[in-house]
Amino acid sequence: MKLITANRLSDGRVIYVGEDASVVEDIASAALFDGDDADAALIAAASRPGTFVNPYLVEVTGHTPSGRDRLKETIRSAGPTVGNSLRFQESA
Amino acid sequence: MYRYDEFDAALVRERVEEFRDQVERRASGALTEDQFKPLRLMNGVYLQLHAYMLRVAVPYGTMNGAQMRKLAHIARTYDKGYGHFTTRTNIQFNWPALTDLPAILEDLAEVEMHAIQTSGNCIRNTTTDVFAGAADDELEDPRPWCEVIRQWSTIHPEFSFLPRKFKIAVVASKTDRAAIRTHDVGLQIVKSEDGGTAFRVFVGGGQGRLPHIAQEIAPAVPGHELLAYLTAIIRAWNLLGRRDNIHKARIKILVASLGIDAFREEVDRHFATLSQEALQVPAEELARIQAYFAPPAFADLPRQSAAFDRAVLADPDFARFSRNNVRRHKQAGYASVIVSLKPLDGVPGDITDAQMEVVADLAQRYSFDEVRAAYEQNLVLPHVRLDDTPALWRELMAAGLATPNADLVTDIIACPGLDYCSLANARSIPVAQALSKRLADLDWQEKVGQVRINMSGCINACGHHHVGHIGVLGVDRKGEEYYQITVGGSPDERAALGEIVGRSLPADEVAPAIQRALDRYLEIRTEGERFIDTVRRLGADPFRDAIYAFEFADA
Numbered sequence: 001m002k003l004i005t006a007n008r009l010s011d012g013r014v015i016y017v018g019e020d021a022s023v024v025e026d027i028a029s030a031a032l033f034d035g036d037d038a039d040a041a042l043i044a045a046a047s048r049p050g051t052f053v054n055p056y057l058v059e060v061t062g063h064t065p066s067g068r069d070r071l072k073e074t075i076r077s078a079g080p081t082v083g084n085s086l087r088f089q090e091s092a
Numbered sequence: 093m094y095r096y097d098e099f100d101a102a103l104v105r106e107r108v109e110e111f112r113d114q115v116e117r118r119a120s121g122a123l124t125e126d127q128f129k130p131l132r133l134m135n136g137v138y139l140q141l142h143a144y145m146l147r148v149a150v151p152y153g154t155m156n157g158a159q160m161r162k163l164a165h166i167a168r169t170y171d172k173g174y175g176h177f178t179t180r181t182n183i184q185f186n187w188p189a190l191t192d193l194p195a196i197l198e199d200l201a202e203v204e205m206h207a208i209q210t211s212g213n214c215i216r217n218t219t220t221d222v223f224a225g226a227a228d229d230e231l232e233d234p235r236p237w238c239e240v241i242r243q244w245s246t247i248h249p250e251f252s253f254l255p256r257k258f259k260i261a262v263v264a265s266k267t268d269r270a271a272i273r274t275h276d277v278g279l280q281i282v283k284s285e286d287g288g289t290a291f292r293v294f295v296g297g298g299q300g301r302l303p304h305i306a307q308e309i310a311p312a313v314p315g316h317e318l319l320a321y322l323t324a325i326i327r328a329w330n331l332l333g334r335r336d337n338i339h340k341a342r343i344k345i346l347v348a349s350l351g352i353d354a355f356r357e358e359v360d361r362h363f364a365t366l367s368q369e370a371l372q373v374p375a376e377e378l379a380r381i382q383a384y385f386a387p388p389a390f391a392d393l394p395r396q397s398a399a400f401d402r403a404v405l406a407d408p409d410f411a412r413f414s415r416n417n418v419r420r421h422k423q424a425g426y427a428s429v430i431v432s433l434k435p436l437d438g439v440p441g442d443i444t445d446a447q448m449e450v451v452a453d454l455a456q457r458y459s460f461d462e463v464r465a466a467y468e469q470n471l472v473l474p475h476v477r478l479d480d481t482p483a484l485w486r487e488l489m490a491a492g493l494a495t496p497n498a499d500l501v502t503d504i505i506a507c508p509g510l511d512y513c514s515l516a517n518a519r520s521i522p523v524a525q526a527l528s529k530r531l532a533d534l535d536w537q538e539k540v541g542q543v544r545i546n547m548s549g550c551i552n553a554c555g556h557h558h559v560g561h562i563g564v565l566g567v568d569r570k571g572e573e574y575y576q577i578t579v580g581g582s583p584d585e586r587a588a589l590g591e592i593v594g595r596s597l598p599a600d601e602v603a604p605a606i607q608r609a610l611d612r613y614l615e616i617r618t619e620g621e622r623f624i625d626t627v628r629r630l631g632a633d634p635f636r637d638a639i640y641a642f643e644f645a646d647a
Contacts, residue, residue, distance in 0.1 A: 010119065011189035012143035050121045053139065068571050072510060075519075076141050080511035082521050083439045085186065088172035 001060050002038040003030040004045050005076070006052035014076045015052070017045050027077040028063050093154050093462065094239050094384040096204045103247070104201045107208055111135050112194035119191060134214075136207030137193060140514050146185045146193060147210040148200060152220045152238035152262075153181035153465040157452035160463055162203040164448035170196055175448070177433060177441040179505060179556055180259070181219050181465040182210055186512055208246065213254045215245035215326075219261045221269045222466035225385060226474040228422040230264040231281050232289065236382040237318070238262050240373055244319050251326055255333035255341040258326065259298075271467060271583035273297045273306040274559055276343045277325060282312055289315035295325060295355070296347030297587075299553035304344040305587045307352045309359065320371040324363035332358065388460035388475055393425025397478035403485075412534060413485050413496040427478050429459075430498040431471040431488060436532050437525050438495075440506040441469035450491040458484050468505055468544075470498065500537040501545060501610065502528050505556055509549030509566060510573075516549035518566025518573035523547060523602050530603040531610075540610050543623045546581070559583040561624045562606055563590045575602045579609065579635045580627040593636040605639040612638035 004017040005027075015023050016030035021044060024030060033041050038057055045055040059067030065074050079085060096104070111131070118128040132138075136147040148163070155163075163183060167175045170192045171185045178184055188196060200206055209216055218238045225233040241260060245251065251258070261270040264281035272278025274297045284290035290312035297306025313321045329343040332350075347355045404411045417430040431451060433441050443451070451471060455463040458480050459473035466472055476484060488494035497503050504527060507513065509520030524547055531537060546560025557563030563578035575597050578590030597605055610623070612634055617626045627635065 007139055007143075010191055012139055014142055049124060053125050070571055071573065072141070072516075075510060079142060080521075081519065082511060082525060084174040084442050084444065085172050087444075088174070 001032040001034055001062075002057045003027070003032055003060055003063070004038070004042055004052075004055055005030070005058050005073070006045060006055035009050055009053050012053075017041055017052075017055075023051055027065075030063060032060065032063070033057075093156060094151075094235075094381065100204070100243075101201075104204070104206045104208070107135070107206065108194065108197045108201050111197060115190060115194055130212070133212040134208070135193075135197070136210035137190075138211060138514075140186070140512055141510075142512065143187045144190055144193070145512070146188050146196060146207060147178070148183050148185070148205060148207050149210045149217045150181050150183060150205075150465050151242050152218055152224070152235050153222055153467075154224075154235060155455075155463050155465065156203075156461045157456040157463070159203045159205055160448050160452035160455065162199055162205070164445040164452065166196055166199060167445040167448065173446075174442055174444045176439070176508065177443065177465050177469050177471070179467050179469065179507075179554060180210075180217050181222075181467055182217055183465070184508075186508075211257075213256050213258075214252055215241075215248065215254075215258045215260065217259075218242055218245075219259075219270055219275075219467055221263050221265065222464045222468075222470075222472045223269065223419060223428050223474065224264070224464075225387065226419075226421050226423075226426075226428045227265060227269075228420055229267060230422075231283065232264055233382075233385050234262040234264040234279075234281055235385050236378065237279070237281070237289075237291075237315075239381050239384075240319070240378065241322070244322075250323075251330065254326070254330055255335045256338070258329075258343065260322075266585060268583070268585040268587070271556070271559065271587070273585075273587035274299055274556065274583055275306060277322065278306050279318075284312050284314050291315070291318055291321075293321065293325075296344045296352070298342050298344040299556060299558050300342070301339050301551045301553075302345065303553070303558040303589050304348055305589065306344075307347065309352060309356050316372050317368065319373065320366045320368055321359070321363060323366055323371060324359045327362045328355065328358040387423070388462075390423045390426060390475070391477070393423075393477065393479075395424040397425060397481075400478040400481055403482035407482075409496075410482055410485055412538070413494060414481065416496045416500060416538070417494075417498045418481060421475070423475070425478055427476055427481060429473045429476050429481060429484060430466070431463075431473060431493050432495040432497055432503065433470050433493075434497055434503050434528070435492055435495045436502075437528050439521050440504050440524055443471075447491050447493055450487065450493065454484060454487060468499075468503065470503070496534065497537060499542045499544070500534075501531050501540050501543045502537060504528065504545045504547060505560070506547040507549050507554035509547075513549060513554075515552055516566065517551075517568035518549050518575065519599075520547045520549040520555060520564075520566060523564060523566070523575060523599055526600070526603040527606060530607055540614065541622055543610065544583075545606065556583065557581070558589045559587065560590060561627070562609065564602060564606075565596075567596055569596070573599050575599060577602070577605065577639055579632050580624070582624055591632045593632055593639055597639075601642065604642065608638040608641055609635040 294306035581590030
């Protein structure tokens with residue numbers, strides 16, 4: 001299965017195409033696509049450039065990235081694995 | 093330090109307004125990402141894994157307290173409360189929104205800062221010796237020349253669309269503390285025969301996928317010919333450099349393929365056609381710039397400081413800090429103090445907004461309102477009275493900024509890696525943290541002495557792994573992070589590329605392997621021999637054996 005991700009135009013944050021073409025930040029809420037549906041959904045996302053910057057497909061098993069870039073996509077979905085951004089989130 | 097004149101101020105203000113308009117057009121959809129990308133890159137804005145990233149220029153690494161406070165304000169207001177100092181002595185913010193960028197640039201302009209030419213295929217921020225103006229072995233302060241280069245290269249019409257980026261570094265001593273031979277052009281200030289300022293020029297250095305150490309192209313270019321000579325070099329490359337292959341576009345590839353002698357002929361040919369007069373810095377302008385870098389009003393002090401000596405004797409922790417983080421100064425009774433941004437388990441180069449405020453305050457109170465960014469991703473307070481170092485140290489300790497590990501093995505240079513960077517293949521920060529924790533024992537670190545570990549999360553080598561005494565390069569092996577280790581690299585006046593010791597290691601094996609290599613060094617070094625000198629004497633073999641020793645243990 002595949003899902004569609006991009007960075008959001010306004011703030012660069014990682015976003016996904018959710019159900020009914022919604023925009024979601026949580027990978028667990030991303031819509032899953034198969035075969036031609038994935039390509040069609042990618043084209044639909046690319047046609048919304050005010051939201052999706054450089055959308056592309058991510059291979060997943062369930063909602064877990066499973067393709068060659070699985071580590072990168074896991075880090076994109078969850079944020080940096082270490083460092084000061086985590087400290088910021090804890091204090092927020 | 094340098095203050096903007098009306099041209100600088102107008103240029104930066106105009107750029108803020110221009111970029112504000114570009115951002116508005118991007119946000120409204122009038123510009124596509126493909127159209128916007130080259131425009132944002134001209135203003136230091138990248139789109140990374142999680143967000144936009146803004147790289148702010150710190151010309152030749154010099155800042156004042158007001159600038160540091162403004163950086164703290166930006167971190168607090170528009171980001172997640174921290175910034176990251178880079179190996180180009182710039183600072184990066186990892187989380188700004190696109191729509192906040194014009195406001196951030198406006199804030200920066202208030203303190204004479206900007207993000208112009210911090211990315212893209214242009215002449216980037218010129219770096220220099222972090223101890224410029226303080227080191228007792230420099231011929232003169234190299235920063236006025238860096239400022240001359242900055243003014244000449246800013247929005248230079250001929251050099252705004254180069255084959256690739258172009259980096260220049262300047263030192264003014266025989267000891268190279270700015271890694272000039274890893275640069276596209278490295279400049280070493282020397283004395284000309286008539287006693288004036290001249291530049292020994294190296295060209296064609298660079299790291300990345302195809303690393304090269306710069307070669308000498310000219311032994312002593314007179315100061316008044318510097319800009320003409322730089323113009324000739326960059327013009328030769330701009331015309332002949334490859335634009336068909338991004339990996340072969342840097343000047344290092346051209347110099348290597350032509351050979352230094354043929355490249356020199358090209359440069360000389362262009363040099364002969366240039367109008368020397370038009371490219372000469374007027375003497376009064378050079379004097380105006382130099383005046384900004386005049387030494388501060390140092391007090392007339394004895395060389396020894398009783399307060400310093402007492403503190404060394406009374407407090408072993410201060411004694412350790414003074415051994416490792418306090419450097420000699422040309423002015424009697426003063427020292428330069430290294431503020432380590434490499435705390436135990438920290439992120440190399442990261443600093444919080446609160447820490448920036450502290451550093452700004454300390455710079456103003458103790459260091460003539462000056463603070464420097466070092467390419468090693470630390471800060472330096474360049475002009476501190478020895479008498480004040482104990483009090484300064486206590487305040488740094490309270491802010492978590494007094495890790496006494498400058499130039500020791502946990503003073504690790506590392507890029508942001510796959511935790512942030514869209515180019516990376518592997519993470520850098522967790523491996524640096526594992527090393528920081530494993531090698532934390534300060535007594536052991538001091539026994540090991542000066543060792544630089546450099547780590548990059550991909551072959552672009554932002555962490556300068558090729559010239560680390562020990563280099564670590566993250567690679568992707570079928571979706572898994574592995575790390576290739578090199579030994580014997582050196583960024584200084586004996587610049588060398590490290591040798592790859594063997595196949596790459598999984599992440600959790602890196603720190604133990606490096607510790608074994610360093611333990612091996614302790615066994616085989618001669619009296620007083622530094623790690624890098626042991627590698628030079630014996631080659632990489634003893635360290636290779638130690639690094640892969642676990643395989644024999646497992647067998």
